Amino acid sequence: MRSFRATPMTSPGLARLPQADPRFPKLKQQLFTARYVNPGNFAIGLAIPTERPTQTPKQQLPTRFRSKKGSGSGSGEKSAPKHRFTMASLRGTQQPELSKKLFKIIKSENHAIGAYEAAARERVGIAQQLSEWGEATEDETISEISDKLGVLLAEIAEQEDIYAQALEEYRGVLKQIRNTESSVQPSRDHKTKVSDEIAKLKYKEPQSTKIVQLEQELVRAEAQSLVAEAQLSNITRQKFKEAYDHHFAATIERAEKQIILAKHARRLLNLVDDTPIVPGDVHPPFAEVEAARQVLTDAEDDLRHYQLDVEPIHSNAGNLGVGAMPGAPVPGVGAGETSGAPVPESTTYESTVRNESPVGVQYDKAGSAPYPLEEADRVERQQQEVPRQEVSNVA
Structure with missing residues (x-):
């Protein structure tokens, strides 16, 4: 280090200042120089030796603080935050403990449905690209067959979209369970709260008169909880079967229709003559135009006459009355009668009817909705609507 004594004294007042002690540590000597020798540098908080330039090199930030701009796969793209706050995440945190797991299932199914819909759109685009490519090859056979294959591939993609719509119905039934x-969660919490209060009072004030009141409240809470638990059990079992009846029937229908379309697509491939030719020769003209059209016609007929044939799902929930209780009495129903509808022997998945398709076919799908509406539910809705109408008339 350069000696402080060699530093020129530009001010008379500096001559009276104490000189740097060689026993000072290195850091103290630098601070001494910045304070008394180079006061201009001290004003900005820099302790720089006199023999070094006043400009300091740019300090590099640690790796974790450096900007990641431009380090991604695409230029100018900002990396999305790892954890994003959305209204959906807020709803998830506010769900009761009892329904959190089913809430996650329903939310995950929503993502899966979106993936099926996106796959359907991509498949339709691929089918169109295949047709355009075949036309660009200037090969009559490839052009004709690729166009027909594009039609069948687009119809296969359409089945994915129909499947996604069926899964929406399945999600809707799961929401009823949720x-x-x-x-039911509030009744459980209330019963637990009353029990805890009784236990605290018995420990702190065993002779308190409030214990009797709380015990009576506990009896009422337990009765309400029993009713709520029975309703939950009945609804869960019924809607569980109904939801997955929708799910698996839709899965079977999609698979069987796509199998039909794939088999006819393989028939089209047999119309392509791939016999090798020598240089200078040309393939014979495509003579299977009518056969290719017949393949599409057969596919239309098979889809038009398709009927879903699955093992029936038996249900005994038809006598479920008002309040999700078996045989609940309903006003207008005689004594000894039940308010539930006849017990259905099975449920049948109802497919979505489409008016158009890429192959120009309209589906005739017959089926009854699973778990028909009980008479008790209909009467209950009518009773709820009557007071509303009276209130509106009074107003």
């Missing part, structure tokens, strides 16, 4: 679980 809503029931959410409504």
Whole structure:
């Protein structure tokens, strides 16, 4: 280090300042120089030896603080935050403990449905690209067959979209179970709260008169909880079967229709003559135009006459009355009668009817909705609507 004594004294007042002690540590000597020798540098908080330039090299930030701009796969793209706050995540945190698991299932199914819909759109685009490519080859056979294959591939993609719509119905049934679980959670919490209060009072004030009141409240809470638990059990079992009846029937229908379309697509491939030729020769003209059209016609006929044939799902929930209780009495129903509808022997998946398709076919799908509406539910809705109408008339 350069000696402090060699530093020129530019101010008379500096001559009276104490000189740097060689026993000072290195850091103290630098601070001494910055304070008394180079006061301009001290004003900005820099302790720089006199023999070094006043400009300091740019300090590099640690790796974890450096900007990641431009380090991604695409230029100018900002990396998305790892954890994003959305309204959906807020709803998830507010779900009762009893319905959190089913809430996650329903949310995950929503993502899966979106993936099926996206796959259907991509498949339709691929089918169109295949047709355009075949036309660009200037090969009559490839052009004709690729166009027909594009039609069948687009129809296969359309089945994915129909399947996604069926899964939406399945999600809707699961939501009924979730809503029931959410409504049961308060009764459980209330019963637990009353029990805890009784235990605290018995420990702190065994002679308190409030214990008797709380015990009576506990009896009422347990009775309400028993009713709520029975309703939850009945609704869960019924809607569980109904939801997955929708799910698996839709899965079978999609698979069987796609099998039909794939088999006819393989028939089209047999119309392509791939016999090798020598240089200078040309393939004979495509003579299977009518056969290719017949393949599409057969595919239309098979889809038009398709009927879903699955093993029936038996249900005994037809006598479920008002309040999700078996044989609940309903006003207008005689004594000894039950308010539930006849017990259905099975449920049948109802397919979505489409008016158009890429192959110009309309589906005739017959089926009854699973778990028909019980008479008790209909009467209950009518009773709820009557007071509303009276209130509106009074207003």
